[in-house]
Amino acid sequence: MASESPPGASGAVAGAGANVAAALIGRFQKICGTEHVITHPHDLHAYRSDGLTHFQVMPAVAVLPNSAEEVQAVVRACHAARVPWVARGAGSGLSGGALPVADGVLLVLTRMNRILEVDLDNHLVVVEPGVTNTAVSAAVGPHFFYPPDPSSQTVCTIGGNVAENSGGAHCFKYGFTTNYVLGLDVVLTDGEMVTLGGHGEVDVPGYDLLGAFVGSEGTLGVATRITLRVIPTPEHTRTLVAFFGSVVAASAATSAVVAAGLTPCAIEMMDALSIAASEQMAHAGWPAEAGAALLVEFDGTLADCEAGFAELKAICVDTGSTQIRVARTAAERSVFWKMRKSAFPAAGRISGRYYVQDGVIPRTRLPEVMARVEELGAEHGLKVANVFHAGDGNLHPMVCYAGPDEAARAEKVATLILQACLDAGGSITGEHGVGVDKKGYMPRMFDEPDLAAFQKLRCAFDPDGLANPGKVMPTPRLCGEVPGPNRVHPLEAAGLAERF
Amino acid sequence: MAELLSAGRTVRPVGGRTKTDWGGVGPAAEVELSTRKLGHLVAHNEGDLTAVLEAGVRLTDAQTAFADRGQRLSLDPPNPGGEATIGGVVATADSGPLRHGHGAVRDLILGVRIALPDGTVARAGSNVIKNVAGYDLAKLMCGALGTLGVVTEVTVRLHPLPAHTVTVAARGGDLGTLSQAAAALARLPLQLEALDLRWDGPAAGGALLARSAGRAPAEVAGIAATAAAAQGLEVTVTEDDDATWAEQRSRQRARDGEAVLRVSALATALAAVLGAAPSGVARAGLGLAWLRIPADAALVRRLRAELAPATCVLLDAPAELRAAVDPWGVDGPAVALARRVKQRFDPAGVCNPGIHVGGI
Numbered sequence: 001m002a003s004e005s006p007p008g009a010s011g012a013v014a015g016a017g018a019n020v021a022a023a024l025i026g027r028f029q030k031i032c033g034t035e036h037v038i039t040h041p042h043d044l045h046a047y048r049s050d051g052l053t054h055f056q057v058m059p060a061v062a063v064l065p066n067s068a069e070e071v072q073a074v075v076r077a078c079h080a081a082r083v084p085w086v087a088r089g090a091g092s093g094l095s096g097g098a099l100p101v102a103d104g105v106l107l108v109l110t111r112m113n114r115i116l117e118v119d120l121d122n123h124l125v126v127v128e129p130g131v132t133n134t135a136v137s138a139a140v141g142p143h144f145f146y147p148p149d150p151s152s153q154t155v156c157t158i159g160g161n162v163a164e165n166s167g168g169a170h171c172f173k174y175g176f177t178t179n180y181v182l183g184l185d186v187v188l189t190d191g192e193m194v195t196l197g198g199h200g201e202v203d204v205p206g207y208d209l210l211g212a213f214v215g216s217e218g219t220l221g222v223a224t225r226i227t228l229r230v231i232p233t234p235e236h237t238r239t240l241v242a243f244f245g246s247v248v249a250a251s252a253a254t255s256a257v258v259a260a261g262l263t264p265c266a267i268e269m270m271d272a273l274s275i276a277a278s279e280q281m282a283h284a285g286w287p288a289e290a291g292a293a294l295l296v297e298f299d300g301t302l303a304d305c306e307a308g309f310a311e312l313k314a315i316c317v318d319t320g321s322t323q324i325r326v327a328r329t330a331a332e333r334s335v336f337w338k339m340r341k342s343a344f345p346a347a348g349r350i351s352g353r354y355y356v357q358d359g360v361i362p363r364t365r366l367p368e369v370m371a372r373v374e375e376l377g378a379e380h381g382l383k384v385a386n387v388f389h390a391g392d393g394n395l396h397p398m399v400c401y402a403g404p405d406e407a408a409r410a411e412k413v414a415t416l417i418l419q420a421c422l423d424a425g426g427s428i429t430g431e432h433g434v435g436v437d438k439k440g441y442m443p444r445m446f447d448e449p450d451l452a453a454f455q456k457l458r459c460a461f462d463p464d465g466l467a468n469p470g471k472v473m474p475t476p477r478l479c480g481e482v483p484g485p486n487r488v489h490p491l492e493a494a495g496l497a498e499r500f
Numbered sequence: 501m502a503e504l505l506s507a508g509r510t511v512r513p514v515g516g517r518t519k520t521d522w523g524g525v526g527p528a529a530e531v532e533l534s535t536r537k538l539g540h541l542v543a544h545n546e547g548d549l550t551a552v553l554e555a556g557v558r559l560t561d562a563q564t565a566f567a568d569r570g571q572r573l574s575l576d577p578p579n580p581g582g583e584a585t586i587g588g589v590v591a592t593a594d595s596g597p598l599r600h601g602h603g604a605v606r607d608l609i610l611g612v613r614i615a616l617p618d619g620t621v622a623r624a625g626s627n628v629i630k631n632v633a634g635y636d637l638a639k640l641m642c643g644a645l646g647t648l649g650v651v652t653e654v655t656v657r658l659h660p661l662p663a664h665t666v667t668v669a670a671r672g673g674d675l676g677t678l679s680q681a682a683a684a685l686a687r688l689p690l691q692l693e694a695l696d697l698r699w700d701g702p703a704a705g706g707a708l709l710a711r712s713a714g715r716a717p718a719e720v721a722g723i724a725a726t727a728a729a730a731q732g733l734e735v736t737v738t739e740d741d742d743a744t745w746a747e748q749r750s751r752q753r754a755r756d757g758e759a760v761l762r763v764s765a766l767a768t769a770l771a772a773v774l775g776a777a778p779s780g781v782a783r784a785g786l787g788l789a790w791l792r793i794p795a796d797a798a799l800v801r802r803l804r805a806e807l808a809p810a811t812c813v814l815l816d817a818p819a820e821l822r823a824a825v826d827p828w829g830v831d832g833p834a835v836a837l838a839r840r841v842k843q844r845f846d847p848a849g850v851c852n853p854g855i856h857v858g859g860i
Contacts, residue, residue: 121683122766123785143687165632172629178636179607194833198811201764202604202786203593205813205828206857207648207838211606211639215632232689255547261570261660300691301723303716311715360628364547392630393548427631434633445633446623453614453622454635456844461837472634 020081021060021103028063028105031073036111038062047106050091050098051152055436059086059100064108068185068193068224071107075222076191078105084469087222089130089157093164094356095435097217097471107222109159115139116225124182124200126227129159133166136228144230147174150431151341162223165215167431169340170297172391173265174231176431178214185225186213189462199227212457217433218468220461234299237265238309239327241336242316243290247271247374247386250292251366253319254390257296258363260315262308267391268295268340274385274398275339277346282338287323294321294390295340343387344398351383351400353407355414358438359421360430363393372420373397380409384417394430395421419444434472442474501650504533506619510850513646515556516583519592522815523645525823526854535587538652541565549658550610550627555587555651562586572661574602574693578749587651593643596749597711600785601693602659605642611655612638614648617846627655640841646852647860648845662713665693666721667741670728673705679771681731682708682784686767688727690720696748697782697789699774706774708733708784709744751781752790759817761803763789765810773810776803790815797824804829828857 028037038044039061048056065071078085085105088098100106113130118139125140133153136146149168150156156166161177162184183197183204197210213220244250247269254267270278270293275286286293296312298305316324327333347354361369370386373395377384383400397417401410418428418441428434428441442451451473458465458473505511512529514520515536535556542552546569553562559575560582566572576596577589584594590612595604602608611625614637624637641651672678682697685708693713699706708728712720721737729735738744754760763773767787774780777791787810793799795818804812814827835858842849842860854860 120687121768122787123686165636167630167632175603175607176630178639179603188837192833194837196834198764199809200766200787201810202788203595203643203762203764203813205764205811205830206834207644207841208593208606208639208642209834209837209841211636211642215636232687234691235689258549259547261663263660300714301689301716301720303719304691304714307715360626360630362545362548362550362628364545389630393628394630426628427626427633429633430628430630431632438633442633445626449616449620449622450624450634452618452620453616453624453637453845457635457637457640457841460841460844 021083021105024077024081024083024105025061027077028061028074032063032065032070036064036066038064047088047091047100047108050088050093050096052094052096052435052437055096055099057100057102059106060103062106062108064111066111068187071222071224072187072191072193074105074107075187075189078466079190079464082464082466084466086468087159087163087218089160090132090155092152092156093160093433093435094358095429095433095437097164097433097435097468098160099436101469109157112224119200120144122200123230124227125230126225127158129157129162129223129226131158132156133158133161136230140230141233143233145233146180146228146230148177148180151344158226158228159223162214162226163216163218164431164433167394169266169268169389172267172389173263178211180229181210181214181226182229183227184210184213184223186221186223188221189464189466197227217435217472219458219472221467236302236305237297237299237333238305239295239297239333239336240313241286241325242294242296242321243287243323244292244294244321246291247370248367249320250294251370251390253294253316253321254366255364256315256319257312258391260311262311264296264308264312264391265299266295266297269293269386269388269390270295270340270343271386273383274343274347274387277350277385278339278342280349281342281346282335284335284339286339290322295336340387347385347398347400352402354385354398354400355410357395357397357414357417358429358432359395359418359426361393361395361421361424361426363391365424366390366393369395369420369424373417376413376416380413382406382410382413384413392430393426436471439472439474501533501652502615502619502621504531505615505617505650505850508848508850510853512852513591513650515585515588516558518579518581518584519588519594521817521819522592523855524827524859525819526852529852533650535585538587542653544569546571548629550629550655551658552627552653552655553586554653555585557586558582559584559586559589566658567661570661571658573608573656574598574659575605575608576749578752580750580753586654590642590651590654591644591646597694597696597745597783599783599788600695601691606639608657609638609642609654610657612641612651613653614641614650615652616649617848617850621652625655629657645855647842647856649851662717664717665711665713665740666717667738667744668710668721668724668728668735669738669744670708670733670735671705672733673702675699675706675771675775677731677733678706678708679784681728681733683767684727684731685710685724686785688723690724692724694745695784697770697774697784698748698751700779709748711745748781751779751792754792754816757795758792759795759821760815761791761793761800762813762815763791763807763810765789765807769810773807776806795821797821800825830857
């Protein structure tokens, strides 16, 4: 099994890359232009981390290519010198997926932000990886839109969305990034260019390597041209917020909505703590005594939307909603969404710091798992604010803390919450990715044969382990990593295999 | 099963044997591996709209169980005789008219259990509808024809079974008009569950078919009917019109002496694609067409040249034809990469050798 471990992962090769990366700088300057190769520590500072800021690593160099050919040339140079590299978009990811490799190359794709083609007759748009998520919908609007809508959509890039298989508030109905990527031009780690999928066609002959690539967190190569499916903008949208006495009651309402066969485009939950926090920023005037708010949105044709909306209101009343507010105007709707989208920044106001989780559970287990989350917070004397995608069962508990003593406890609570998700038959990450943050948890969700199968795919694409090494797959723990039980496999103990 | 794969003999996995004449003609496998005994619907998690199925579960049986609870797996590939298994549908990535509104099996599969040639059984994905942990090997298995390992169990996402559906059929003798009408409907925000074309040549003409489900199917169908009529087509509106859609599905299969060519094109190229053969059906919004053609190698080559850059895969064709002309018709860097993937998963080449692209 030793051959299944890319050598780029080992400390020896990464360390040896230090001087080599430096030696490549001249080469990169010729490829991209001197001003697009960043080497000064002061300038590199900004690239030390992504949205998960407590992980920081200085790369040897950051390179900002402007075309697929430049990316190819940079990757080829890295391959020849066996230097690891990490692709990065806006750096808004929340799992450390774009954390640089020490002494490696950071490939920053933000200059490649052109919309290459808008073909509404074929419901598609072709973009470079540095285009922002919002810019895609803007390019095809108002009659079409691009459904995946991560909260960071105004800054996050499509390249990053592809790497992470990003979701968003509307994926309960519309699906995830992977359901909208029709084709990719990918530069493999040996510098070869390959088209995965088509240029708008579906069922292109061959393995579904496109499906395997989307969500691979930058470990299989780098996409330089992305073809996305866009869909007609619904003619009508109806939004309401229903208040409940508790998160458990609102969870039961969520299950009842789904059981009735309704398909809202969003079902979002906020608990009392996050309502109170968001209120300070969004000033919606929601009832202070509410235990939970359920934000539900329908879209579609006028007739379809109204019929579903009427049923929804009846279900909310039947399941004990204390109050229902319907957005009567676009402005009211946007206040509702501002409450939801303010939750994370607002949590920062009520608490100096917080630890966000991204666990997923089967939706029917919401009441018991939410009760467990509350219990864990109380047990450890920490506030846990909850705002999440209830329709998907995707939890984002924010464990609030202040000071180093509480930080350790917060991390423990966050870990226990994730374990509760797994115990309920769920997942360690619904949309943020594994990155460096969750890789220690992978053995809790997957057994050794599962990880070995992942490794087969990884090795097929990147035998030298040069693309984003040290992510996704569990590794021997490094300094600064989130502690977690990283079980030693018998093969490792016997020295017969190593993990990367 | 994994043990058997690791024994080194070549293996051909089979389910309901409904698509055994797909893909390349490889060397005869030493062992035929049937999923027949993997016939349990492991779990139907009604409240979560998910289900776990062993690979040998017949699609029709699963759908009956789901329908009892007002749900369905939104996957309706042709299934003459009703013997198709979920494992076979995953392995072939076959699809039907619901593809328009709900995607392909790749879009509905959440998790997978695979018996691998190294003797292990691996899981990927999860049992929840949202998960990004680990590589998406479930999608990789879709359409891999069992060449990377044998899928033994899958977890899928379900949808509510619509109470009523309404179908708009718009008939006409001009293919250009039909495809323009299809494009016009595809641009409307109607959230149709199916949007198809059927073409039987200039003499018999063809039809545009749109199916609406949801809470107000009649109203939505009314809008579609008006739009189709505006293109000068003769429009009828029918409730719960299953026969029409069964016919669409059946036309994705060959009759005696025929073959089917599945064409992946852009939607705007569909008129040219459908016009190139005596008869065919298409998913109008997706550019995906199935052409019924005489089983003739020269014709396959001619159509490939004529329809490029659209790709044409020969399905449901006699073995002699699939031996005479590569059923996949592609090569290049993506095939080279596929070969590398095959090499890692099945280094000894025991899983269904010779059947996939590039002779994988």
